[in-house]
Amino acid sequence: MEAVTLADLDDLAVGAAILGTGGGGDPYIGKLVARAAIAEHGPVQLVPLDQANDDWQVLSCGAMGAPTILIEKLPQGEEMDQAVAAWERCTGRAVDALIPFEAGGVNSTAPLALAARRKLPVLDADGMGRAFPRLEMETFNAYGVPACPVAVADEKGNVSIVETGDAAQAEWIARGLTIRMGGQSYIANYGMDGRTAKRVSVPGTVSLAIEIGRVVSGAKRRRERPVEALVSYFATTHYEAAALIGSGKVTDIARREVNGWSVGTVRIETFDKEDADIEVTIQNENLSATQGGRVLAVVPDLISILDRDTGAAISTERLRYGQRVDLLAVRVPEIMRTPEALALFGPKAFGLDHPYVPLGMAKDD
Template sequence: MRYLDKQAIQDIATGASLLGAGGGGDPYIGKLMAFSAVEKYGPVKLLDVTEVPDDALVVSSSMMGAPSVFVEKLPRGDEYQDLFDKLKRYLGTAVYATFPIEAGGINSMIPIAVAASLGMPMVDCDSMGRAFPELQMTTFSIYGLGATPLAITDEKGNTGILETIDNHWTESIARAITVQMGATSSMCIFPIRGSDLKRAGVRNIVSYSENIGKTIRELSKEKGSSIQTLLDVTGGFHILSGKIIDVSRSTEGGFNYGKTVIEGIDRDKNRQAEILFQNENIVLKRNGKVVETAPDLICLVDLETLIPMTNEGLKYGKRVHIIGLPCDPKWRTPKGIELVGPRYFGYDLDYVPIEELCRKEARA
């Protein structure tokens, strides 16, 4: 157990933004929410998952919807107090702790703000080890844990409790509600016991995010800092360095869809990369050949500072590194690939781990 100070929150936001794989929302907005809550209510206690009693009720706190909308449509501020109160009345049990549903700029910060304002601890664990666009795309689903009852609300005060027959129905119905709420909503989802969090969650994700963020912060002080140190910390692979020459985006059904085209520079001159995304980056092609797919992480960082780039912040002419990170081993199981592999997203591709693709590329 330890308490998160302002520097830790800053580093978590940066690291989780990288693990957001292009999605997860603007880390700046989430960070401001967390800073404000901690300044007003005091520091947040971060628990290791082993410190959570097996029978304790834990619930994630997050936002749902199109990340680009978060930039202009901010929460009211007291949504999660209402959501936790409604869940407590509905379940007849008080919530012991909250945790992030995913790693991402917004959803890594929401639980910090919630924990501070409600005076409860946050657990160093999530259900993805990265960010994904749909609610059923969690390691909890692999283990058969239900997402509901969930509590959902918007900034206007429309609130409800949802129970569904499975997690795919949770996604469909909650997404429809979110669209009607203006493409974003606040929610508390996956009310589970400590024992389930221990067996089905991705452990130490907050600490991992913090370590990545600290590494980037230290490297950003060095002029022309090397990407290799960041790759060593994350076990990642360098795919291409280049300049963004095109970004196309559309918002449909509560998702951001689009494509980013990057023209190689320096050693990658005469190469071109294309990234296809649905909130998060899903497929990466280099010179027309697929070199990485979900569930592995396709990430962009600034060429000079190594600060992670989210898809809503990409602009023509921006110079970036593309790096690929291996996903949590739970996603590489048959059930995990069925949930979040490229075929689920509509691509006629089989998932191949990034390290295997990189070995093949090196031998070619």
């Protein structure tokens, strides 16, 4: 895949929602923004991570905020341009290539609009390999790239540059700015050269999202269950393992806005009435799935709640009572399972007591 075209955007949005594991913001909104830009400026060049030029100035970008707010506070479209321009102004460096900081949700698609307008290539990679709720939860950070300067922009033209000692402080300050900007902002951060990007990024995640979308639409065309096609497909990728960990009906959702995040739990009554309910905990993204005390899957592995019929991932802000769902879990690649990575986004980083056992790697599996 050498470019992202208009024809890819529907699949990308479907795949981004699944990689978003319930969070990352509604990919439909990012798709609209990207579609307008690509229609006007043409396809976006997609560069495989290992083909990035070592000397390129690479910059990551995306949206920050509570997904529940994004669907009511739509982007004007050029917020990200302003964040990236402010980063360039402040560092005196010109950006050669963009990389999404997150694979999933609005952040797979939103950088494409800016890339199309500025004729910048996008690296086929990202810094989370999925969606996470905090900006320090990045492989970029795990492997030593400073988050700062972080540029934060809003739709009113307000821009702020944040310089802090570490990525967690940058998250704290940038989140404060985001709240002040109405709960949704657009940020540029983790500037690095191409050589570094190769070492610290999760590869292939833009094309992966598009392929995931194709698998879902292919299954629907063939009237197969999308979740089964996805489980087979993931086994052929560098994510290696996936499983259908449960099916049922959403019976309870407790969700509120806390400190700029959507947090809560979702209860799913399984179709097999003899099984216990499945409980999914949420902080913007789905963090863990447990059943009668047993951990079915836990962060950083992906947990996506799919509409049983369409295979579309249901984001946390769109969960409703009565939805019939399949729970898909996917093991993350090795680069996201090292001690450095797990210290940032393993179960403990989210206050969960469960140890991390990669999907399909428990002793009794």
